[in-house]
Amino acid sequence: MKILVGLSGGVDSAVAAYLLKAQGHEVACAFMRNWDSSLNNDILGNPNLNNVICPQESDYNDALITAEALGLPLYRVDFIKEYWDEVFTTFLKEYDQGRTPNPDILCNKYIKFNSFINYAQKMGYPYVATGHYAKIRNKDNHFYLAKADDLSKDQSYFLAQIPQSVLSHIIFPLANITKSEVRRIASELNLNIAKKKDSTGICFIGERDFREFLKNYLPAKTGDIINIDNNEVLGQHQGVMYYTIGQRKGLNIGGPGGPWFVVGKDVKQNLLFVAENQENHWLYSDSCLITDVNWLCMLRPLECNVKFRYRQKDHPVIIKYITEDKIMLSYPQMISSVTPGQQAVLYLDDVCLGGGVIMDVYNQGKSLNERLEGATNVSIRKK
């Protein structure tokens, strides 16, 4: 088979490419460039501004060395404009509205498993492969997305929004092996990136002081931090969009009591609501509305498991179908910090059914905003 492998300059995609070649496929590699710090005005909090070589280019060099070591051709393709238009614009719009988007899920949906697949087909490669830890299962010519064997690295969560139609064109060579085996293979091949640290942070942008990064695009706007239990002002925030539900760090609320966690925000009034201690009822919900559901198979169960964030354990939920792409999930056991803007991904055993955006969260029938408004109707007290 002719396969184009997305080579990132990391170990995972390198070993993925090697495995496919070893299996006798006709393999070529492509390096995607999706972020340009200077083009995208990425200045504040950018640790690499003064570096001679930016991390994207250094990854490209690693990809070059890897491709050469494996004896594979390497293409280079830019999706900088696509990334900005389809991923980053929505990302910023969501933050601006006080929500917490998941850019990497959008990146997979629009870039890696759309633009990149189109590119591959144009180049004459009907199949693409990546170093994702996930599995494509073919049952009677129906293709399913499933969790990787290495559950501790499983990345199916990030793939829940990819078009169902592309599943039959994807190969995940790391589906059945563990991270440590990947590292072992890389060192046996003497690949220079065998010990390279796993990349974290927003894909293509990297690990950053997140608030400083956002300040490049969403200017700071200070306002009150309010204790939702008594409407007392506890401090000042730098802009509600810089914080997310369940966040503890960066609030700068010292003194008695605590720790404090973000439980909600009022974008219009520029208020950040916090509550004391992790068990606080304000953090919990018992149901949520999911929109933009992307289905990856025909299964529509009434109960399944859900992850509300990457690496979270599976939570059993009950599904109520509203429309084809809108569902209500309920979980009477209560779950903490289900965050609007993030992705809910549905699983039945290890099969990923699909996922959608958390639109709103509820507790005993009341939405988070209704609850917050009820609690803050009384006037806010200055300390």
Place this chain on the structure above:
RNA sequence: UGGGGUGUAGCCAAGCGGUAAGGCAACAGACUUUGACUCUGUCAUUCCCUGGUUCAAGUCCAGGUACCCCAG
């Protein structure tokens, strides 16, 4: 001005004559292809100041000083 109380880290706060607990915050590291959570580590040679008693003082004594409360 009289009477009472309190001054220990950025913030709360233990300590009661034997060599400065703990929490919050902050910072650093680990974990992690989002944002987070979590975990681990660091953070007062010094207790408002000055004297004194004592082998030994944050702790006792004297004076000063700052803040708080009640009187006026």
